[in-house]
Amino acid sequence: DQQVKQNSPSLSVQEGRISILNCDYTNSMFDYFLWYKKYPAEGPTFLISISSIKDKNEDGRFTVFLNKSAKHLSLHIVPSQPGDSAVYFCAATKYGNKLVFGAGTILRVKS
Amino acid sequence: NAGVTQTPKFQVLKTGQSMTLQCAQDMNHNSMYWYRQDPGMGLRLIYYSASEGTTDKGEVPNGYNVSRLNKREFSLRLESAAPSQTSVYFCASSTGGGGSYEQYFGPGTRLTVT
Numbered sequence: 001d002q003q004v005k006q007n008s009p010s011l012s013v014q015e016g017r018i019s020i021l022n023c024d025y026t027n028s029m030f031d032y033f034l035w036y037k038k039y040p041a042e043g044p045t046f047l048i049s050i051s052s053i054k055d056k057n058e059d060g061r062f063t064v065f066l067n068k069s070a071k072h073l074s075l076h077i078v079p080s081q082p083g084d085s086a087v088y089f090c091a092a093t094k095y096g097n098k099l100v101f102g103a104g105t106i107l108r109v110k111s
Numbered sequence: 112n113a114g115v116t117q118t119p120k121f122q123v124l125k126t127g128q129s130m131t132l133q134c135a136q137d138m139n140h141n142s143m144y145w146y147r148q149d150p151g152m153g154l155r156l157i158y159y160s161a162s163e164g165t166t167d168k169g170e171v172p173n174g175y176n177v178s179r180l181n182k183r184e185f186s187l188r189l190e191s192a193a194p195s196q197t198s199v200y201f202c203a204s205s206t207g208g209g210g211s212y213e214q215y216f217g218p219g220t221r222l223t224v225t
Contacts, residue, residue: 009151032212043115043201043216044154089153096212097142097161098169101153 003027004092006102015111019077023090023102026071030092034099035064035075038087047088048075080109113137115217117202123223124192132187132220134202142207143185144169144214145177147198154201160185161207192224 005024013019021035031052036044050057050064050073057064063076077084085108091099118133136143141162146154146169156169160179174196176188185204189196199221203214 004153006153034213036216041219043203043218046213046215049213093212097207098144098156098159099154099212099214101146101155103151103153 002103003030004090004100004102006088006090006105008105009103010106010108012108012110013080015082015109016079019075019080019084019107019109021075021077021088021090021105021107023073023075024071025073025092027092027094027100028071029094030100032093032096033064033066033073034091034093035062036089036091036101037084038089038104044089077107080107082109082111085109115202115204115215117200117217117220119220120218121221123225124189125225126193128192129188129190130192130222131189132200132202132222133184134186134217135184136202136204136215137183138204138215139182140204140206140215141182142205143179144203144205145175145185145187146201146203147171147196148201148219149198157187157200189222192222194224196222197224198222 034049035047038044087104091101115136144159145157158177163182202217205214
């Protein structure tokens with residue numbers, strides 16, 4: 001039973017345009033959500049997070065949106081750069097002790 | 112400040128062999144975790160240690176054991192390796208509270224069981 005789903009295995013975007021990565025969850029008890037970025041042969045690195053009491057959080061080119069009623073979050077990258085090409089994982093937690101990860105979306109930014 | 116380190120980086124085992132994956136963190140974090148990553152499956156939690164002296168099962172604990180040796184170190188042991196345990200293993204750590212739930216990951220160990 002996948003509690004966190006990333007339904008797009010891959011996404012291809014032109015450099016300079018917006019990348020939108022989506023994530024859906026089923027457990028309404030989740031209260032904190034995170035995005036991680038992973039390059040090949042490296043460990044995931046934390047990108048941005050959002051608490052369930054907010055609906056938006058920004059950090060430079062990265063913005064995460066949370067729609068609790070739809071149990072949906074998205075990561076926007078504007079503008080996209082070739083160095084953003086990586087696998088992006090969304091993750092969710094309730095009370096912070098364990099993260100549940102989605103399967104990941106491969107982002108390719110074409111120059 | 113090395114963050115989270117893992118050894119070895121690569122390992123090939125034969126079915127039935129045993130091995131221990133080592134993990135250490137220098138961020139004074141309370142909580143540590145072991146994940147496996149398989150294609151199309153994301154990261155799945157094997158075991159975690161919320162604080163020194165405690166360990167708990169995650170989503171996929173069968174075939175594994177762990178030891179929280181001290182606050183810095185958390186090891187994962189495969190007693191009798193099986194081909195289904197071929198995977199990339201990541202160790203992670205976090206402060207374990209205070210409203211900050213970010214986990215910091217090591218570089219991974221790629222394990223192949225033949």
